[in-house]
Amino acid sequence: xxxxxxxxxxxxxxxxxxxxxxxxxxxxxxxxxxxxxxxxxxxxxxxxxxxxxxxxxxxxxxxxxxxxxxxxxxxxxxxxxxxxxxxxxxxxxxxxxxxxxxxxxxxxxxxxxxxxxxxxxxxxxxxxxxxxxxxxxxxxxxxxxxxxxxxxxxxxxxxxxxxxxxxxxxxxxxxxxxxxxxxxxxxxxxxxxxxxxxxxxxxxxxxxxxxxxxxxxxxxxxxxxxxxxxxxxxxxxxxxxxxxxxxxxxxxxxxxxxxxxxxxxxxxxxxxxxxxxxxxxxxxxxxxxxxxxxxxxxxxxxxxxxxxxxxxxxxxxxxxxxxxxxxxxxxxxxxxxxxxxxxx
Amino acid sequence: xxxxxxxxxxxxxxxxxxxxxxxxxxxxxxxxxxxxxxxxxxxxxxxxxxxxxxxxxxxxxxxxxxxxxxxxxxxxxxxxxxxxxxxxxxxxxxxxxxxxxxxxxxxxxxxxxxxxxxxxxxxxxxxxxxxxxxxxxxxxxxxxxxxxxxxxxxxxxxxxxxxxxxxxxxxxxxxxxxxxxxxxxxxxxxxxxxxxxxxxxxxxxxxxxxxxxxxxxxxxxxxxxxxxxxxxxxxxxxxxxxxxxxxxxxxxxxxxxxxxxxxxxxxxxxxxxxxxxxxxxxxxxxxxxxxxxxxxxxxxxxxxxxxxxxxxxxxxxxxxxxxxxxxxxxxxxxxxxxxxxxxx
Numbered sequence: 107x108x109x110x111x112x113x114x115x116x117x118x119x120x121x122x123x124x125x126x127x128x129x130x131x132x133x134x135x136x137x138x139x140x141x142x143x144x145x146x147x148x149x150x151x152x153x154x155x156x157x158x159x160x161x162x163x164x165x166x167x168x169x170x171x172x173x174x175x176x177x178x179x180x181x182x183x184x185x186x187x188x189x190x191x192x193x194x195x196x197x198x199x200x201x202x203x204x205x206x207x208x209x210x211x212x213x214x215x216x217x218x219x220x221x222x223x224x225x226x227x228x229x230x231x232x233x234x235x236x237x238x239x240x241x242x243x244x245x246x247x248x249x250x251x252x253x254x255x256x257x258x259x260x261x262x263x264x265x266x267x268x269x270x271x272x273x274x275x276x277x278x279x280x281x282x283x284x285x286x287x288x289x290x291x292x293x294x295x296x297x298x299x300x301x302x303x304x305x306x307x308x309x310x311x312x313x314x315x316x317x318x319x320x321x322x323x324x325x326x327x328x329x330x331x332x333x334x335x336x337x338x339x340x341x342x343x344x345x346x347x348x349x350x351x352x353x354x355x356x357x358x359x360x361x362x363x364x365x366x367x368x369x370x371x372x373x374x375x376x377x378x379x380x381x382x383x384x385x386x387x388x389x390x391x392x393x394x395x396x397x398x399x400x401x402x403x404x405x406x407x408x409x410x411x412x413x414x415x416x417x418x419x420x421x422x423x424x425x426x427x428x429x430x431x432x433x434x435x436x437x438x439x440x441x442x443x444x445x446x447x448x449x450x
Numbered sequence: 451x452x453x454x455x456x457x458x459x460x461x462x463x464x465x466x467x468x469x470x471x472x473x474x475x476x477x478x479x480x481x482x483x484x485x486x487x488x489x490x491x492x493x494x495x496x497x498x499x500x501x502x503x504x505x506x507x508x509x510x511x512x513x514x515x516x517x518x519x520x521x522x523x524x525x526x527x528x529x530x531x532x533x534x535x536x537x538x539x540x541x542x543x544x545x546x547x548x549x550x551x552x553x554x555x556x557x558x559x560x561x562x563x564x565x566x567x568x569x570x571x572x573x574x575x576x577x578x579x580x581x582x583x584x585x586x587x588x589x590x591x592x593x594x595x596x597x598x599x600x601x602x603x604x605x606x607x608x609x610x611x612x613x614x615x616x617x618x619x620x621x622x623x624x625x626x627x628x629x630x631x632x633x634x635x636x637x638x639x640x641x642x643x644x645x646x647x648x649x650x651x652x653x654x655x656x657x658x659x660x661x662x663x664x665x666x667x668x669x670x671x672x673x674x675x676x677x678x679x680x681x682x683x684x685x686x687x688x689x690x691x692x693x694x695x696x697x698x699x700x701x702x703x704x705x706x707x708x709x710x711x712x713x714x715x716x717x718x719x720x721x722x723x724x725x726x727x728x729x730x731x732x733x734x735x736x737x738x739x740x741x742x743x744x745x746x747x748x749x750x751x752x753x754x755x756x757x758x759x760x761x762x763x764x765x766x767x768x769x770x771x772x773x774x775x776x777x778x779x780x781x782x783x784x785x786x787x788x789x790x791x792x793x794x
Contacts, residue, residue: 127763131621138621258618264764266618273617274602274610276788277475277482278781402770405749414770419471419781420608421773426746426758428766437622437763444620450794 107140110447111161113147113196113227115189115218116204120232120259121148122171123436124202125164131440139444147185147196151205154178155185159197189214193221200443203231209328209348212239219255223247228446232259232435238335238348254446259438261287261333262411265427269441271341273450278417280341282381282389285413286406287333289430290316290324291356291376293409298364299373304357316409326355327376327392334378334390337413342380344387352391359394372396375403378413402426451484454791455505457491457540457571459533459562460548464576464603465492466515467780468546469508475784483788491529491540495549498522499529503541533558537565544787547575553672553692556583563599567591572790576603576779582679582692598790603782605631605677606755609771613785615685617794622761624685626725626733629757630750631677633774634660634668635700635720637753642708643717648701660753670699671720674736678722681757686724688731696735703738716740719747722757746770 114121128135128143135141144161154176156162162180170177178185186192193201201222205215212235219229219236220243229248231237236244237257248255261267271280286292293316297307308325311317323329331351338346356376364374377395381388397403402424406412414424427434458465472479472487479485488505498520500506506524514521522529530536537545545566547559556579563573563580564587573592575581580588581601592599602612615624630636637660641651652669655661667673675695682690700720708718721739725732741747746768750756758768771778 134621134623265767266614269618270610270614273794274613274785274789276785276792277478278785279478399743399749400751402749402772405743405746407744410766412768414772419784420771420778422754422771423609424756424768424770424772426766426768426770427764428746428758428768430765434764440763441618441620441622445618448620450617 107136107142109142109144110200110443111144111146111198112200112202112443113193113198113222114145114202114204115149115193117148117150117153117167117171117177118204119432120435121202121204122168123432124439125168127433127436127440129164139448141444141447143443146198147192148177149185149189149192150177155187155192156180157185157196158182189218190221193218194225198227200228200230200446202439203229203233203236205233207233207332208235209323209332212236216240216244219244220247223251223253223255226251226253228254228256228443230439230442230446231257232439233257234260234332234336238332238339241336241339242345256442256446258442259435261336262413262425262427263430264434264436264438264441265425266441267337267413267425268340269445269450270425275417278419281416281418282379283337283413283415284377284379286375286403286411287378287413288324288327288330288376289409289411290321290329292406292411294325295356295359295364295374295376296408298361299368303361325357327353330376330378330392334380334392338380338387338390342382342387344382344385346387346390350390352393354393356394367396372398373404375406377403451480451486453486453488454544454787455488455490455542456544456546456787457537457542457566458489458546458548459493459537461492461494461497461511461515461521462548463776464779464783465546465548466512467776468783469512471777471780471784473508483792485788485791487787490542491536492521493529493533493536494521499531499536500524501529501540502526533562534565537562538569542571544572544574544790546783547573547577547580549577551577551676552579553667553676556580560584560588563588564591567595567597567599570595570597572597572787573599574783574786574790575601576783577601578604578676578680582676582683585680585683586689600786600790602786603779605680606757606769606771607774608778608780608782608785609769610785611681611757611769612684613789613794614769619761622763625760625762626723627681627757627759628721628723630719630747630755631722631757632668632671632674632720633753633755634665634673636750636755638669639700639703639708639718639720640752642703642705643712647705669701671697671736674720674722678724678734678736682724682731682734686726686731688726688729690731690734694734696737698737700738711740716742717748719750721747
């Protein structure tokens with residue numbers, strides 16, 4: 107049995123789902139993987155910070171968050187307010203970085219990951235920012251210290267995308283991909299197909315917690331663009347910043363256009379595409395497109411997402427994730443931890 | 451650089467596509483994986499057999515097949531007519547078993563694999579028979595001799611299904627799956643939607659090489675059933691024979707039913723399903739079902755196939771393979787060889 111200690115930055119929906127997941131899977135992790143996962147640090151921006159070298163009681167941490175109390179109460183030693191000092195003070199084998207995404211720089215998440223790797227931790231994140239903006243640097247750093255930088259949950263939650271290309275698809279050359287990578291806009295477009303205005307759809311999205319208070323990251327295509335950048339950088343091997351993606355959101359789409367498409371048996375989708383020729387990207391875009399029933403994108407409903415990869419060896423391998431939630435993202439983090447520890 | 455020699459049983463469309471694939475990928479395999487693959491034996495039922503310990507010239511073997519000549523001419527030593535004796539005489543590190551499927555027993559493919567493993571070869575196959583009928587025995591045997599028994603191409607050609615669960619999806623508990631696993635019937639149903647009778651559809655399928663002379667394995671659901679059995683046995687961990695799958699083919703479907711569904715915005719699909727509760731299968735079936743546009747099965751067109759997995763950690767992970775052919779099956783064999791050699 108190997109005890110592995112985790113330092114968690116961020117303890118929102120995903121962090122809490124992760125805490126519940128490893129609690130539920132405790133026996134399975136011990137029996138199948140010989141792992142005893144403990145959380146030695148949790149740092150939040152607004153709900154306090156705790157360090158306990160013996161392992162924070164996750165049930166207590168979850169209850170504390172539910173009651174809106176501060177995690178400070180759980181700390182067994184002074185927990186530095188500065189995040190980099192917190193990481194330095196936290197005795198851990200793996201950093202779980204789940205701070206909010208910064209679409210334009212990937213910071214401060216990248217700084218947290220850099221610090222953790224330099225301290226000899228593996229770094230696992232659901233945050234797209236450091237992947238799109240700092241992949242080369244962070245994976246080189248990880249390799250140089252014999253640790254891993256993994257980020258399965260950064261695109262399509264817990265669906266295996268990056269690990270698919272690390273393992274099951276050897277000697278396959280990726281030429282391009284096409285998909286629906288932003289759940290929020292996919293739901294909004296569906297609401298508009300059902301007759302809602304854009305504003306009503308946004309309001310509905312907010313009521314079920316899918317749409318942010320400021321919906322611009324989703325509706326203007328930034329979330330989709332950063333995912334295109336991450337996939338291009340990591341899987342196509344062509345570094346690309348979200349700012350370089352040809353980006354058009356869904357604000358320009360009228361209810362009339364959507365109704366007309368529907369009448370013609372078509373649907374508007376926010377489609378992500380990238381294609382390369384040799385080492386040159388010939389397309390990297392996020393834009394609304396009409397798709398017909400002959401397209402695998404047609405039946406991607408609600409908050410589901412989908413990507414189809416074109417390879418020299420497989421002309422069209424599609425991955426669909428239906429009904430994602432914080433639990434699926436949390437699972438991607440757990441898969442990364444196990445794969446980092448077993449070297450996959 | 452590691453030289454790895456292959457013994458190929460069967461050299462039809464898939465075997466020949468494999469020979470072209472490893473010829474095209476020679477440099478990539480050397481540079482990325484340090485592998486030099488050579489074929490030291492090819493055995494066919496009706497086009498001769500050849501053994502060459504130094505490596506058969508694949509371009510010559512391909513030309514020989516195209517001209518309908520016998521591979522016997524290429525043999526550098528007497529090649530035994532009996533397949534088991536052939537395997538014993540062939541100096542090889544990996545057996546590639548691509549003989550025709552036997553839906554009811556999995557033989558003689560299983561005997562070939564058994565013999566190869568006992569000789570210390572890895573065994574790789576696109577043949578569903580030995581997987582559905584002999585998985586436990588053959589994988590135990592492989593483990594006992596420190597070799598691998600891999601069969602990625604047995605279900606959905608080269609799409610990564612089995613390797614997905616070996617690597618990227620640790621600590622995920624599979625509860626069930628639902629999909630379209632037989633390409634031929636999917637194409638036939640589409641032809642019938644376009645107004646063709648069952649007989650005309652079969653005729654068209656034959657003209658493009660999708661439908662066998664005797665189409666019963668496809669249209670009566672045997673091919674789908676053996677895939678359900680393979681997935682249940684390997685991924686759900688519940689041994690199941692194709693004969694135990696509740697099986698209904700597409701012969702009973704009338705053009706009238708298909709037209710009526712189409713008018714109602716629905717499509718008939720041959721749907722494969724398996725679900726378990728604990729260690730009990732509560733469903734394992736192949737049957738025609740109507741699906742609507744809200745289902746990911748709706749847009750599975752032509753010879754594409756699709757499966758959606760339900761796990762405790764991911765509620766709906768779908769894998770779509772579009773436009774498969776002998777090349778995609780050949781790629782699955784190559785992926786298995788690389789993964790066997792690198793222990794993934």
